[in-house]
Amino acid sequence: MLGNIENPGGVEPVSRPVYFLSDSTGITAETLGNTLLTQFPQSTFDRTTIPFITSVEQAQAVVSTVDAVAARGVLPIVFSTVVGGDIRLTLATCRATVVDLIGTHIWQLEGALGAAASGKPGQAHGLGNAARYQSRMTAVEYAMEHDDGQSLRALEKAQIILVAPSRCGKTPTTMYLALQHGIFAANFPLVEEDFEREGLPEPLKPFAEKCFGLTSTPQRLSQIRTGRRRDSAYASLRQCSYELRSAELMYLTHGIPYLNSSSVSVEEMAATILQRMRLKH
Amino acid sequence: MLGNIENPGGVEPVSRPVYFLSDSTGITAETLGNTLLTQFPQSTFDRTTIPFITSVEQAQAVVSTVDAVAARGVLPIVFSTVVGGDIRLTLATCRATVVDLIGTHIWQLEGALGAAASGKPGQAHGLGNAARYQSRMTAVEYAMEHDDGQSLRALEKAQIILVAPSRCGKTPTTMYLALQHGIFAANFPLVEEDFEREGLPEPLKPFAEKCFGLTSTPQRLSQIRTGRRRDSAYASLRQCSYELRSAELMYLTHGIPYLNSSSVSVEEMAATILQRMRLKH
Numbered sequence: 001m002l003g004n005i006e007n008p009g010g011v012e013p014v015s016r017p018v019y020f021l022s023d024s025t026g027i028t029a030e031t032l033g034n035t036l037l038t039q040f041p042q043s044t045f046d047r048t049t050i051p052f053i054t055s056v057e058q059a060q061a062v063v064s065t066v067d068a069v070a071a072r073g074v075l076p077i078v079f080s081t082v083v084g085g086d087i088r089l090t091l092a093t094c095r096a097t098v099v100d101l102i103g104t105h106i107w108q109l110e111g112a113l114g115a116a117a118s119g120k121p122g123q124a125h126g127l128g129n130a131a132r133y134q135s136r137m138t139a140v141e142y143a144m145e146h147d148d149g150q151s152l153r154a155l156e157k158a159q160i161i162l163v164a165p166s167r168c169g170k171t172p173t174t175m176y177l178a179l180q181h182g183i184f185a186a187n188f189p190l191v192e193e194d195f196e197r198e199g200l201p202e203p204l205k206p207f208a209e210k211c212f213g214l215t216s217t218p219q220r221l222s223q224i225r226t227g228r229r230r231d232s233a234y235a236s237l238r239q240c241s242y243e244l245r246s247a248e249l250m251y252l253t254h255g256i257p258y259l260n261s262s263s264v265s266v267e268e269m270a271a272t273i274l275q276r277m278r279l280k281h
Numbered sequence: 282m283l284g285n286i287e288n289p290g291g292v293e294p295v296s297r298p299v300y301f302l303s304d305s306t307g308i309t310a311e312t313l314g315n316t317l318l319t320q321f322p323q324s325t326f327d328r329t330t331i332p333f334i335t336s337v338e339q340a341q342a343v344v345s346t347v348d349a350v351a352a353r354g355v356l357p358i359v360f361s362t363v364v365g366g367d368i369r370l371t372l373a374t375c376r377a378t379v380v381d382l383i384g385t386h387i388w389q390l391e392g393a394l395g396a397a398a399s400g401k402p403g404q405a406h407g408l409g410n411a412a413r414y415q416s417r418m419t420a421v422e423y424a425m426e427h428d429d430g431q432s433l434r435a436l437e438k439a440q441i442i443l444v445a446p447s448r449c450g451k452t453p454t455t456m457y458l459a460l461q462h463g464i465f466a467a468n469f470p471l472v473e474e475d476f477e478r479e480g481l482p483e484p485l486k487p488f489a490e491k492c493f494g495l496t497s498t499p500q501r502l503s504q505i506r507t508g509r510r511r512d513s514a515y516a517s518l519r520q521c522s523y524e525l526r527s528a529e530l531m532y533l534t535h536g537i538p539y540l541n542s543s544s545v546s547v548e549e550m551a552a553t554i555l556q557r558m559r560l561k562h
Binding site: 031035038043104108115117133141144147169175272 | 297305306308309313316318323324333358362382383385387392393394398399401407418452453457546547549552555556
């Protein structure tokens with residue numbers, strides 16, 4: 001009767017239906033909605049995103065969908081970032097807890113800025129500032145071309161060079177910095193011969209102040225490498241330990257800031273790197 | 282005196298200082314804050330993100346920074362996603378318009394779920410669900426390996442294959458789907474010889490139902506290609522027009538859904554693709 005111990009009321013735990021509704025991509029609704037939901041770790045949620053709700057007719061269809069789910073007995077939670085008045089009023093009629101992420105805050109900003117909100121659908125994830133968008137796309141291209149030390153040309157263009165032994169998280173972090181923040185990020189893999197020589201690897205020497213190191217724990221690194229090449233020397237705890245120790249020594253010797261990636265996400269690494277390298281994004 | 286026409290009050294327009302404050306990465310504060318700010322296109326903003334505010338002492342230092350800026354004459358706007366009560370109370374004392382993105386909504390969810398919020402710093406962008414995080418990282422790796430038709434092995438593992446002529450936006454869209462949504466996305470470049478043959482390109486034939494096409498306008502495509510190879514046949518309006526027309530014909534003939542990428546962002550493309558391909562993320 002473990003179920004009853006965990007759930008003393010005796011009611012079968014059910015996933016709460018959650019809807020993220022948007023007149024645009026739904027990214028903002030998902031982001032704040034999920035942040036709020038992490039405050040309730042005891043509950044489980046069944047999430048659906050409905051983007052591009054741009055007419056009252058579409059909103060009415062969404063209300064029907066949500067109401068049909070509510071009729072099954074569990075009141076859904078709705079997070080909405082819809083801006084337009086008519087569509088918002090329609091969605092507000094849902095049989096659900098409707099959390100209006102825009103309407104709640106907009107009056108406060110209208111007061112602060114002394115201006116009325118435009119009322120147009122969110123453009124935060126559209127092309128918006130075309131120059132900024134283009135620079136993000138160029139940064140992705142740059143990151144692809146400079147992944148894993150593939151091309152050492154144009155390192156002078158990099159705003160940051162991530163340095164680490166293989167499988168410490170360089171590539172996804174580089175990609176995240178480029179795609180989300182438009183940062184020109186290159187990365188450079190440290191290999192055994194880099195540790196045998198004195199000093200920084202030759203291609204990095206002119207750019208020491210742009211370098212940021214990643215490290216990990218031997219256990220975590222060995223686990224990840226084993227997923228790639230089981231029972232290899234490459235994945236052995238001994239090899240991982242040697243490479244990480246040598247890399248950390250290199251970072252310390254050359255004043256390169258670094259971060260242990262073993263228990264943080266790419267988002268956390270990117271935020272830390274932007275802050276510590278004082279990169280404006 | 283154009284300045285005075287645009288700004289009848291005669292006051293020099295100044296950028297409004299905006300702070301995104303967080304006990305975690307700051308991503309959620311930036312995302313909703315920026316969405317709200319796009320409602321005020323007449324104003325300009327000078328944005329600063331301060332992540333990882335996890336103690337009252339740090340919060341006090343932030344308050345001093347914001348107050349010093351306020352003392353220069355323009356009241357800043359502060360968007361906060363800090364969860365912890367003490368830190369929130371400290372930040373609320375800023376000389377600024379403080380928009381509390383968590384506190385405002387949490388009571389509504391506490392009511393709906395019949396439970397108290399945990400009060401722990403946001404984990405939405407941390408490792409959180411380790412399996413889900415790992416699958417996103419694996420998806421990034423997969424996307425890197427299958428970019429631009431590099432490796433046609435393992436296409437059966439793809440949840441989606443983006444198909445398009447060169448420079449229509451396949452790579453950043455693939456990367457976004459992988460990094461944000463953990464979707465296994467491959468991409469396949471259409472080249473001239475693909476248009477000269479009947480049917481789908483050979484490697485795609487078994488996977489037609491996973492294909493999603495991108496197209497563009499000849500003008501936009503030519504402009505992007507010119508940035509890569511000026512005055513080339515590859516970048517000519519005539520060549521771009523031919524490739525796009527042929528690609529669209531291929532999509533239509535084989536019932537491949539497609540999207541014109543010329544005036545939408547990768548975020549919008551990803552949201553549209555997830556919706557139309559009914560990919561659960």
